[in-house]
Amino acid sequence: MADTDPIREQLAAARRNQILDAAAQVFAAKGFHRATTREIAQAAGVSEGTIYNYFGGKADLPAGIVMRLADLESLDAELLEALRGDVRAFFVAMFRHRAHRIEQSEEMLRAILPEVLVNPDLRDRFRADFVLRIATLLEEYVRVRVAHGDLRPVDPELVTRGVQGMFVGLLVLRILGDETLIERWDEMPEVCATLLFDGLVPEGGRR
Amino acid sequence: MADTDPIREQLAAARRNQILDAAAQVFAAKGFHRATTREIAQAAGVSEGTIYNYFGGKADLPAGIVMRLADLESLDAELLEALRGDVRAFFVAMFRHRAHRIEQSEEMLRAILPEVLVNPDLRDRFRADFVLRIATLLEEYVRVRVAHGDLRPVDPELVTRGVQGMFVGLLVLRILGDETLIERWDEMPEVCATLLFDGLVPEGGRR
Amino acid sequence: MADTDPIREQLAAARRNQILDAAAQVFAAKGFHRATTREIAQAAGVSEGTIYNYFGGKADLPAGIVMRLADLESLDAELLEALRGDVRAFFVAMFRHRAHRIEQSEEMLRAILPEVLVNPDLRDRFRADFVLRIATLLEEYVRVRVAHGDLRPVDPELVTRGVQGMFVGLLVLRILGDETLIERWDEMPEVCATLLFDGLVPEGGRR
Amino acid sequence: MADTDPIREQLAAARRNQILDAAAQVFAAKGFHRATTREIAQAAGVSEGTIYNYFGGKADLPAGIVMRLADLESLDAELLEALRGDVRAFFVAMFRHRAHRIEQSEEMLRAILPEVLVNPDLRDRFRADFVLRIATLLEEYVRVRVAHGDLRPVDPELVTRGVQGMFVGLLVLRILGDETLIERWDEMPEVCATLLFDGLVPEGGRR
DNA sequence: CATGAATGAGCATTCATTCAT
DNA sequence: AATGAATGAATGCTCATTCAT
Incomplete structure (x- = not known):
C-alpha cells in the first residue's frame, strides 16, 4: 500500500521508461506538437489511458525525457x-x-x-x-x-x-x-x- | 489587372512583410504551434482571412520568414x-x-x-x-x-x-x-x- | 469594429438565443452531463465550434439560460x-x-x-x-x-x-x-x- | 457456499452500506457526475474494483441510496x-x-x-x-x-x-x-x- | 481585396469498467 | 473477495481554413 513497495516501484519505473522511450521516438520523428498521444501510446505498446497513469499529461513527457x-x-x-x-x-x-x-x-x-x-x-x-x-x-x-x-x-x-x-x-x-x-x-x-x-x-x- | 502593376505589387509586398513581422513576433513569444492565426492577424492589424490572401496558410509563414x-x-x-x-x-x-x-x-x-x-x-x-x-x-x-x-x-x-x-x-x-x-x-x-x-x-x- | 454595431449585435444575440434554446431542450431531455456539445450544436443547427464563438464553454450554457x-x-x-x-x-x-x-x-x-x-x-x-x-x-x-x-x-x-x-x-x-x-x-x-x-x-x- | 450464509450475508450488507455512505457523501459534495468511482472508493476505504463486487456499476449507487x-x-x-x-x-x-x-x-x-x-x-x-x-x-x-x-x-x-x-x-x-x-x-x-x-x-x- | 463568422476535423484528457493476480 | 493497473470509448474544446458579404 505504501509507495515503497519495491516490486511495484520497479514495475512503475519500467513503464515510465517504456513510455518515455516511445515519446522520444515519436517526438524525434514528428516534433512534440505533431506527435499525438495515440501515436505515443501505440509506440509504447500501451493504451492512451496508461500514459496518464504515469504522467500528468503530454506536456510532462519532455520534462521526463530531460x-x-x-x-x-x-x-x-x-x-x-x-x-x-x-x-x-x-x-x-x-x-x-x-x-x-x-x-x-x-x-x-x-x-x-x-x-x-x-x-x-x-x-x-x-x-x-x-x-x-x-x-x-x-x-x-x-x-x-x-x-x-x-x-x-x-x-x-x-x-x-x-x-x-x-x-x-x-x-x-x-x-x-x-x-x-x-x-x-x-x-x-x-x-x-x-x-x-x-x-x-x-x-x-x-x- | 496584370500582376505586374507596380503599385499593387508594392502594396502586396508591404502586406506580406507586415504579416511576416507579426508572425515572427508571435512565433518568437509562443512558438509556432502555440501561436494562433488569430493572434498573428491581431498583431498584424489585419483579419485572419487576409493572411490567406497572401500566404497559403500558417505553415507557409516560417518559410516566408526564412x-x-x-x-x-x-x-x-x-x-x-x-x-x-x-x-x-x-x-x-x-x-x-x-x-x-x-x-x-x-x-x-x-x-x-x-x-x-x-x-x-x-x-x-x-x-x-x-x-x-x-x-x-x-x-x-x-x-x-x-x-x-x-x-x-x-x-x-x-x-x-x-x-x-x-x-x-x-x-x-x-x-x-x-x-x-x-x-x-x-x-x-x-x-x-x-x-x-x-x-x-x-x-x-x-x- | 466597435462591439456596438447594432446589426452585428442583433445577429449575435439571435445566435446566442438559438444556442441556448437548443441547449435547454437537450439538457431537459438528458440532463446537463449527459448532453454533449455535439448534440446541442445539432439541435441548434450550428457547428460545435460556433458554440464556442458565443460561450466560454459548455459550463456557461446553464448560466446563460438562468x-x-x-x-x-x-x-x-x-x-x-x-x-x-x-x-x-x-x-x-x-x-x-x-x-x-x-x-x-x-x-x-x-x-x-x-x-x-x-x-x-x-x-x-x-x-x-x-x-x-x-x-x-x-x-x-x-x-x-x-x-x-x-x-x-x-x-x-x-x-x-x-x-x-x-x-x-x-x-x-x-x-x-x-x-x-x-x-x-x-x-x-x-x-x-x-x-x-x-x-x-x-x-x-x-x- | 449457499448465499444464505448469515455471516457472509451480514458482511456483504455492511460493505454495501459502507460504499453507499461514501457514495452519498461524495455525490452530495460534487454531484453524481462529477464524482468519480475512484473518489468513492477512497472515501469508502476500498478499492475501485470492490465497488463492482457489490454493485453493477456507478449508475446503481443512487438507486441503492434511494x-x-x-x-x-x-x-x-x-x-x-x-x-x-x-x-x-x-x-x-x-x-x-x-x-x-x-x-x-x-x-x-x-x-x-x-x-x-x-x-x-x-x-x-x-x-x-x-x-x-x-x-x-x-x-x-x-x-x-x-x-x-x-x-x-x-x-x-x-x-x-x-x-x-x-x-x-x-x-x-x-x-x-x-x-x-x-x-x-x-x-x-x-x-x-x-x-x-x-x-x-x-x-x-x-x- | 478585406472581413470575421462559421466550420469540423483533430486532439488531449477523463473515467467507468475489466480482469489478472 | 479484494486489488488497482490497464483499458479505450467518449467528449469538450481548439484553431486553421473557408467563403459569403
Missing part, C-alpha cells in the same frame, strides 16, 4: 581522470565524452530540443540540468588552469560559452541533417580540440 | 574586403558580422529555429539558405589559406563545421536565455576569434 | 395591480402568475434545476436571481399587510419560505412527472391560495 | 398515533416528522435529488417510494376528514400535492443554501402547520 537525460549526465570516471592530467588531453577527452553522449542521445535530444527552445519551464530546467552544470565545471577548470599558467589568460566565463556553444551547435547541425558531420563525427573531437585548445596554450608555449 | 532572412544574407562589403586581408582580421570580421546578424535577427531566429529543427521542408531550405551558403564560402576560404600556408593544415570541411557550430551554438545559448552571453555579447567575437584562429595558425607562426 | 430566465422575471402589470387590491385576490394572482411562469418555462427549469442544485456558482446566481428577488418582494408585502392587520400576525420571513417552498416544490413534483399535477395544473392556483391564504386572515376575520 | 432511504420511510409510531387524534395536531406532527427526516437525510437527499430529476428510472422509483407512498396516505386521511367535516370540503388530490410540494420545496430551498431556512428550521413545522391547517378547518370552525 530528467532522464540529466541522470545520465554524471561525469564518468574517464573524464574525472583526465581532469588531473595534461590540459590538451583533457580537452580531447571532454570533446570525446560530449561527442559520444550527443551521438548516444541524439534521438532524445532531437526530440526535446525544439520544445526546450520554446517552452519556458522546460528551458529553465534544461539550462540548469545541462548547460549550467557543465559550464560551471568547465569554467572552474579554465580558471584554475589559467591561474597555473597552463592556459592563456582568457576570460573563463566567455571561453566557456564559446566551448559549450560549439557542443550545442554541432548537435544542432546534426539535427539539421549535415551529412558530412554525421559521417565524420568520430573525427570531430580531435578537430575541435585542435581548434580550441591550441588557441588556449599560453604564449610562452609557442616559443 | 526567405526574408536569407535575402539579408548577402555578404556585405566590409566582409568581402576582409576576405583579402590578414587572416586573423578576417576571422574577427566574420565573427563580428555573424554576431551582429544574430543579434539583429534574434527574434526571427528564435521564432523559426525550433520549427526548422522539426519540419523537414523547412530544415532543408534553412540548411541550403544559411548553413551551406556560409559553409561553402568558409570552406573554400580555409582551403585556399591552408594551401597558401596561412593556416595550419587542417581539414577544411570539418573545421568549417566546427566554426559554424560555434555560431549556431551561441545563438541557441542566447535563445536558452544565458544571461552572461547576452550581457557580454559584444565581447564574444574577439573571444571566439582568439579561440579559433590562434589554433589555426601554422606551427611556424608560433615561433 | 440569465435569460431572470430577464423574464419582471413583475408584470397584472401582478403589480393586484398588489394594491384585496389580499386574497393578490394571493390568487400571485399563484396564477407563478403557475403560469412555471408552466411556460418548465423546459428551461427542468433543464437547469438539477445542475443548479449541484453547481455552487450556478446555485448562488439562481438564488439571487430567482429565490431572493421574489422572496424579498413577498416578505415586504407580508410585513406591510401584517402591520395593517390584513394578515394574521405571522413571521414574514418564515412564511415567505413556506410560500416559496410551495412554488418550488410544485415545480419539482411536475418535473418528477406527477400526472395529476400536470393535468389539473390550472386548478392549483386556487387550491394553493385557499390553502395558504385562509390561514393568513386575522383571527378577527373568522368571526 | 432504496436505503425508502427503508427508513416507515411511519413511526408517533405519527400513527397522531393519525387518530386532533386534526391540527396531526398536521403539526406530520410536519415535524417530515422536517426531522429531511434534516436527518439531507446529505443523502442532496446527493440524489439532482440525479433523480434527470434519470427516468430513478425518477420513477423515487416517485413510487417517496412521493406516492406519502401522498396516498395523506390523500386518504384528507378524504376521511373531509367526509367527517373535520376539514373544509377541499379536493384531497390537489391539496395533497400542495402539501407535499411544500415539503419538497423546503428541502430544495435548503439545498439551495437558504440560510434563514437552515437557521430557523425548527420553527418551520409550526409555521407550515399554521399556514396550511388553518386554511383547512371547516367554515364552521371559524365561528
